[in-house]
Amino acid sequence: xxxxxxxxxxxxxxxxxxxxxxxxxxxxxxxxxxxxxxxxxxxxxxxxxxxxxxxxxxxxxxxxxxxxxxxxxxxxxxxxxxxxxxxxxxxxxxxxxxxxxxxxxxxxxxxxxxxxxxxxxxxxxxxxxxxxxxxxxxxxxxxxxxxxxxxxxxxxxxxxxxxxxxxxxxxxxxxxxxxxxxxxxxxxxxxxxxxxxxxxxxxxxxxxxxxxxxxxxxxxxxxxxxxxxxxxxxxxxxxxxxxxxxxxxxxxxxxxxx
Amino acid sequence: xxxxxxxxxxxxxxxxxxxxxxxxxxxxxxxxxxxxxxxxxxxxxxxxxxxxxxxxxxxxxxxxxxxxxxxxxxxxxxxxxxxxxxxxxxxxxxxxxxxxxxxxxxxxxxxxxxxxxxxxxxxxxxxxxxxxxxxxxxxxxxxxxxxxxxxxxxxxxxxxxxxxxxxxxxxxxxxxxxxxxxxxxxxxxxxxxxxxxxxxxxxxxxxxxxxxxxxxxxxxxxxxxxxxxxxxxxxxxxxxxxxxxxxxxxxxxxxxxx
Amino acid sequence: xxxxxxxxxxxxxxxxxxxxxxxxxxxxxxxxxxxxxxxxxxxxxxxxxxxxxxxxxxxxxxxxxxxxxxxxxxxxxxxxxxxxxxxxxxxxxxxxxxxxxxxxxxxxxxxxxxxxxxxxxxxxxxxxxxxxxxxxxxxxxxxxxxxxxxxxxxxxxxxxxxxxxxxxxxxxxxxxxxxxxxxxxxxxxxxxxxxxxxxxxxxxxxxxxxxxxxxxxxxxxxxxxxxxxxxxxxxxxxxxxxxxxxxxxxxxxxxxxx
Numbered sequence: 065x066x067x068x069x070x071x072x073x074x075x076x077x078x079x080x081x082x083x084x085x086x087x088x089x090x091x092x093x094x095x096x097x098x099x100x101x102x103x104x105x106x107x108x109x110x111x112x113x114x115x116x117x118x119x120x121x122x123x124x125x126x127x128x129x130x131x132x133x134x135x136x137x138x139x140x141x142x143x144x145x146x147x148x149x150x151x152x153x154x155x156x157x158x159x160x161x162x163x164x165x166x167x168x169x170x171x172x173x174x175x176x177x178x179x180x181x182x183x184x185x186x187x188x189x190x191x192x193x194x195x196x197x198x199x200x201x202x203x204x205x206x207x208x209x210x211x212x213x214x215x216x217x218x219x220x221x222x223x224x225x226x227x228x229x230x231x232x233x234x235x236x237x238x239x240x241x242x243x244x245x246x247x248x249x250x251x252x253x254x255x256x257x258x259x260x261x262x263x264x265x266x267x268x269x270x271x272x273x274x275x276x277x278x279x280x281x282x283x284x285x286x287x288x289x290x291x292x293x294x295x296x297x298x299x300x301x302x303x304x305x306x307x308x309x310x311x312x313x314x315x316x317x318x319x320x321x322x
Numbered sequence: 323x324x325x326x327x328x329x330x331x332x333x334x335x336x337x338x339x340x341x342x343x344x345x346x347x348x349x350x351x352x353x354x355x356x357x358x359x360x361x362x363x364x365x366x367x368x369x370x371x372x373x374x375x376x377x378x379x380x381x382x383x384x385x386x387x388x389x390x391x392x393x394x395x396x397x398x399x400x401x402x403x404x405x406x407x408x409x410x411x412x413x414x415x416x417x418x419x420x421x422x423x424x425x426x427x428x429x430x431x432x433x434x435x436x437x438x439x440x441x442x443x444x445x446x447x448x449x450x451x452x453x454x455x456x457x458x459x460x461x462x463x464x465x466x467x468x469x470x471x472x473x474x475x476x477x478x479x480x481x482x483x484x485x486x487x488x489x490x491x492x493x494x495x496x497x498x499x500x501x502x503x504x505x506x507x508x509x510x511x512x513x514x515x516x517x518x519x520x521x522x523x524x525x526x527x528x529x530x531x532x533x534x535x536x537x538x539x540x541x542x543x544x545x546x547x548x549x550x551x552x553x554x555x556x557x558x559x560x561x562x563x564x565x566x567x568x569x570x571x572x573x574x575x576x577x578x579x580x
Numbered sequence: 581x582x583x584x585x586x587x588x589x590x591x592x593x594x595x596x597x598x599x600x601x602x603x604x605x606x607x608x609x610x611x612x613x614x615x616x617x618x619x620x621x622x623x624x625x626x627x628x629x630x631x632x633x634x635x636x637x638x639x640x641x642x643x644x645x646x647x648x649x650x651x652x653x654x655x656x657x658x659x660x661x662x663x664x665x666x667x668x669x670x671x672x673x674x675x676x677x678x679x680x681x682x683x684x685x686x687x688x689x690x691x692x693x694x695x696x697x698x699x700x701x702x703x704x705x706x707x708x709x710x711x712x713x714x715x716x717x718x719x720x721x722x723x724x725x726x727x728x729x730x731x732x733x734x735x736x737x738x739x740x741x742x743x744x745x746x747x748x749x750x751x752x753x754x755x756x757x758x759x760x761x762x763x764x765x766x767x768x769x770x771x772x773x774x775x776x777x778x779x780x781x782x783x784x785x786x787x788x789x790x791x792x793x794x795x796x797x798x799x800x801x802x803x804x805x806x807x808x809x810x811x812x813x814x815x816x817x818x819x820x821x822x823x824x825x826x827x828x829x830x831x832x833x834x835x836x837x838x
Contacts, residue, residue: 065352065371065384071329071587073604088331088349091604091622094581103376106349106367109622109655113581118619118652126581136376139367139400142655142673157400157418160673160691175418175436178691178709190480193436193454196709196727208480211454211472214727214755216773220804220811221752222706222724222818236479239472240500240518242755242773257474257500258518258532260756260774274532274774274790288478295478302480323610323629323642329587346589346607361634364607364625394634397625397658415658415676433676433694448738451694451712466738469712469730494737497730498758498776515732515758516776516790532790546736553736560738 066106077126078111081133094126099133099151108137111145114163132169144181156193168205170305186233188306200228204251206299206306207231210239219245232267234297241276252297254282268297324364335384336369339391352384357391357409366395369403372421390427402439414451426463428563444491446564458486462509464557464564465489468497477503490525492555499534510555512540526555582622593642594627597649610642615649615667624653627661630679648685660697672709684721686821702749704822716744720767722815722822723747726755735761748783750813757792768813770798784813 070088074080077094084098087106092098096111104110111129129143132151137143140158147161150169159173162181167173172190179185179197186205191197193211201215209231219227229243232251240258243249248264255261256272265271269278270285282296295301299317303309308316328346332338335352342356345364350356354369362368369387387401390409395401398416405419408427417431420439425431430448437443437455444463449455451469459473467489477485487501490509498516501507506522513519514530523529527536528543540554553559557575561567566574586604590596593610600614603622608614612627620626627645645659648667653659656674663677666685675689678697683689688706695701695713702721707713709727717731725747735743745759748767756774759765764780771777772788781787785794786801798812811817815833819825824832 065333065375065379065382068331070331071605073584073586075581089329089347089605107365107623112655117581121581124581139370140398140656158416158674176434176692180709193438194452194710198727210474210479211456212470212728216726216755220801221726221754221770222814222820223805223811224818224820225805238479239474240498240756244773254479257502258516258774285478289481289483295481298480302482304480304482323591323633323637323640326589328589347587347605365623397628398656416674434692451696452710468732468737469714470728496737497732498756512737515760516774543736547739547741553739556738560740562738562740 075111087139093129093145095145096129096131098131099135101133102131102135102137104137105139105141107140109142110137112142113145127163138175147181150187170307172305183228190305198228200226202228202230204231204233204235206234208236210237210241212239213237213241213243215243217245234299236298252282254285254296333369345397351387351403353403354387354389356389357393359391360389360393360395362395363397363399365398367400368395370400371403385421396433405439408445428565430563441486448563456486458484460486460488462489462491462493464492466494468495468499470497471495471499471501473501475503492557494556510540512543512554591627603655609645609661611661612645612647614647615651617649618647618651618653620653621655621657623656625658626653628658629661643679654691663697666703686823688821699744706821714744716742718744718746720747720749720751722750724752726753726757728755729753729757729759731759733761750815752814768798770801770812 067085074092075094078092078096080098081100083101085103090108093111117124127146129145130148135153137155138157141155142160144163146163147165149167152170154172156175159177161179165183167185168187170188174193176194180199182199183201185203189207191209195209196214198217215229217226227246230248235253237255238257243261247261250267252268253265254270259272259276260274262275268282270280270282271278287293287295299313325343332350333352336350336354338356339358341359343361348366351369375382385404387403388406393411395413396415399413400418402421404421405423407425410428412430414433417435419437423441425443426445428446432451434452438457440457441459443461447465449467453467454472456475473487475484485504488506493511495513496515501519505519508525510526511523512528517530517534518532520533528538528540529536545551545553557571583601590608591610594608594612596614597616599617601619605622606624609627633640643662645661646664651669653671654673657671658676660679662679663681665683668686670688672691675693677695681699683701684703686704690709692710696715698715699717701719705723707725711725712730714733731745733742733744743762746764751769753771754773759777763777766783768784769781770786775788775792776790778791786796786798787794803809803811815829
C-alpha cells in the first residue's frame with residue numbers, strides 16, 4: 065500500500081542498508097547512512113544540508129548522517145546532516161532535528177519535536193510531542209520529557225552566551241515546563257506540570273512551581289496503581305520499551321551498572 | 323490555479339464522492355471514503371496506515387477512514403485510517419489526527435493540532451492552533467479549546483494507566499492550559515489562561531490558576547461587548563458557525579433539546 | 581545537491597527575480613513576486629490562495645505575495661497570498677504565515693511559527709520557534725519573541741470582538757508567555773518566562789508573573805556577561821544581525837533617529 069517509489073530521490077552518495085523501505089516523496093541527500101531494517105516513511109528529508117551549503121554550494125561536502133538499524137522515521141520528518149541516531153530510533157510526524165546532534169539507541173522523538181542542533185540525548189529517552197530543545201541541551205538515559213516543555217539557553221536575552229541545560233538519567237519532566245538556561249536537573253527527578261526551573265534540582269527530587277521548588281523526595285510518593293507501595297524510582301514499576309522489559313529491574317541493573 | 327492533478331496518488335480502494343477536489347502531492351490510501359463536495363488540499367495524507375501495517379504489510383487491511391461531505395482539509399494534514407469525521411470538517415494546515423478517533427460534524431481542527439488517537443470530539447467543536455489531545459480524551463459539543471492547551475492522560479508518569487480527560491458541552495478552555503489526567507470539566511465552564519486543571523470543575527464555573535480554582539459562576543460575568551448585560555452562557559451572544567446562527571438560541575434550543 | 585527542479589510548479593503569472601533558487605516539490609502560485617538572490621527551499625507553498633479562492637475559483641484573482649531580495653525560505657514553509665515580506669526574510673521549517681500580513685526587512689520567522697493573518701511586524705524582529713500570533717497583532721522593530729509565546733485577540737471568548745496586541749520596539753518576550761487581548765507592551769521591555777500579560781506594560785519595564793507585574797526598570801539589571809555593567813538597553817551589548825553590527829550603537833542611532 066505504501067512504498068511505491070513515487071517521487072523518491074536518493075543521492076548516489078547515500079548508503080542504504082538491507083531491507084530498508086523509503087516512502088514516497090522522500091528525499092535522501094549525500095552521505096546519509098541508513099542501517100538495516102529501517103523504515104523511512106513518506107515526505108521526509110534526511111541529511112538536510114546545513115547553512116554552509118547555501119554559502120558555498122560548489123565546494124560543500126554534506127557531513128554524514130547516521131541512522132541506526134531497525135529505526136522508524138515517520139512522515140514529514142526532517143533530519144539534518146551531521147547528526148547521529150542509534151538503533152531503534154522512532155520519530156513521530158514532522159519532527160525536526162538539526163545538525164551535530166547525537167541521539168542514543170531506542171529513543172522516541174515524537175510529533176512536532178524541534179531539536180535545534182548541537183544536542184546530546186542518551187539511550188531510551190522519550191521526547192513527546194512538541195518539545196522544544198535548544199542548542200547545547202544534554203539529556204541522559206531513560207528520560208521522559210512531556211509535551212510543550214522547553215529547554216532554553218540564553219541566560220540574558222539577547223546575549224552572546226549559550227548556556228545549555230542538563231537532565232540526569234531516569235528523570236521525568238511533565239507538560240508545559242520551562243528549563244531556564246544553565247539549569248541542571250539531577251537523576252530520578254520528577255517535575256510537575258507548568259513549572260519554571262530556574263535553579264538546579266538535586267537527585268530524587270519532586271519539584272513543582274514557578275519558580276520550581278523541591279516538595280519532597282520522589283521515594284516518598286505513594287503509587288496510584290499499587291496501593292501501599294511507592295511508585296518511584298519508576299523502573300521498578302514500569303518496563304514497557306525499556307531494556308529491563310521482561311526481566312527484573314534489579315537483575316538488569318546488576319548486569320548493567322551505570 | 324490549484325488542483326492540477328500533479329503527483330496525486332489515490333488508492334483504487336478509496337471511495338471519492340461527487341465534486342471532490344484533491345490537491346497536488348496528496349496521497350489517499352485504501353478504504354478512505356470522502357463525502358461529496360469536499361476539498362482536500364495539497365500535500366495531505368488521508369488514511370495513513372496504523373502501526374500494524376509495518377508489522378504485517380502483506381496481510382494488513384486498512385481500516386475505513388470516513389470524511390463527511392462539505393469538508394475542507396487544508397494542506398499538509400495527516401488523517402490516520404480508522405477515524406471518522408462528520409460533515410463540514412474544517413482543518414488547518416499540518417493537523418495530525420491518529421486512528422480510532424471520532425469527530426462530529428462542523429468541527430474546526432486548526433493548524434498544527436495533534437490528536438493522538440482513540441479520542442472522541444462532539445459537534446461544532448473548535449480546536450485552535452497547536453492544541454495537543456492525548457489518547458482517550460472526550461470533548462463535548464460546542465466546545466472551544468484555545469492554542470497550546472494540552473490534554474494529558476498518564477496519572478503518574480511513567481505508568482501503565484491511561485486516564486483520559488473530559489470536557490462538557492459549551493465549555494471554553496483558553497490558551498496554555500494543562501488538563502491533568504482524569505479531570506472532568508463540566509458544561510458551560512470557562513477556564514482562564516495558563517491554568518493547570520488538577521481537579522474536576524463543576525458546571526458553569528469560571529476557574530483559573532495553577533492549580534485552577536473556581537472563582538465564580540460564569541453567569542455573573544458582565545459582557546464587555548454589551549454593557550449592562552451578561553456574556554455567559556455564550557450561545558445567547560455568539561452564533562457564528564453555530565447551528566443557531568440566523569435564529570434565536572432559545573428557539574433553536576426548544577427544537578433541539580440536549 | 582539540492583535544487584534539482586524535481587516536481588516544481590511555478591505559475592506563469594509569478595515573477596521570479598535574478599539568481600533565485602526554487603527547491604524540489606515547491607509550489608509557487610499566481611502573482612508571487614520574489615526578489616533577487618532569494619532561496620526558496622523544498623516542499624514550500626508560496627502564494628497559497630485565500631479562502632475566497634474556494635468560494636469563487638473561476639473569478640478569483642490571487643492577491644500579490646511579495647518577498648524581498650536575499651531571503652531564505654526554509655522547507656515546508658507556507659506563505660499565503662496577500663502578504664508582503666521585506667528583504668532578508670529568514671524562515672525556519674514549517675512556518676505558516678497567512679494573508680494580509682506585512683513583515684519588515686531582515687526578520688526571522690522560525691520553525692513552526694504560526695501567524696494567523698492581518699498582522700504587522702517591523703524590521704529585524706526575531707520570532708523564534710512555535711510562536712503563535714493571532715490576527716491583528718502589531719510587533720515593532722528589533723523585537724525578540726521566544727518559543728511558545730502566544731498573542732491572543734478575543735477579549736471574552738467566544739465573542740465578535742477582535743482586540744489585537746502590540747509590542748514596542750526593542751522589547752523581549754521570553755518563553756511560554758501569553759499576551760492577553762488588547763494588551764500593549766511598551767518599548768525596551770523584558771518579560772520573564774511563563775508570564776500572562778493582562779495589563780499594559782510601560783516602557784523599560786522588567787515584568788514577570790501571572791498576571792505579570794512590573795518588578796523593576798530594565799536599566800537596573802546587571803549584566804551577566806560583563807560584571808559591573810548593565811545589560812539593558814540591550815542594543816549597547818548585542819549587535820549580531822542588527823543594523824548597527826560592526827559599529828557603535830550610539831553612532832548608528834544618531835544616523836537613524838526613530
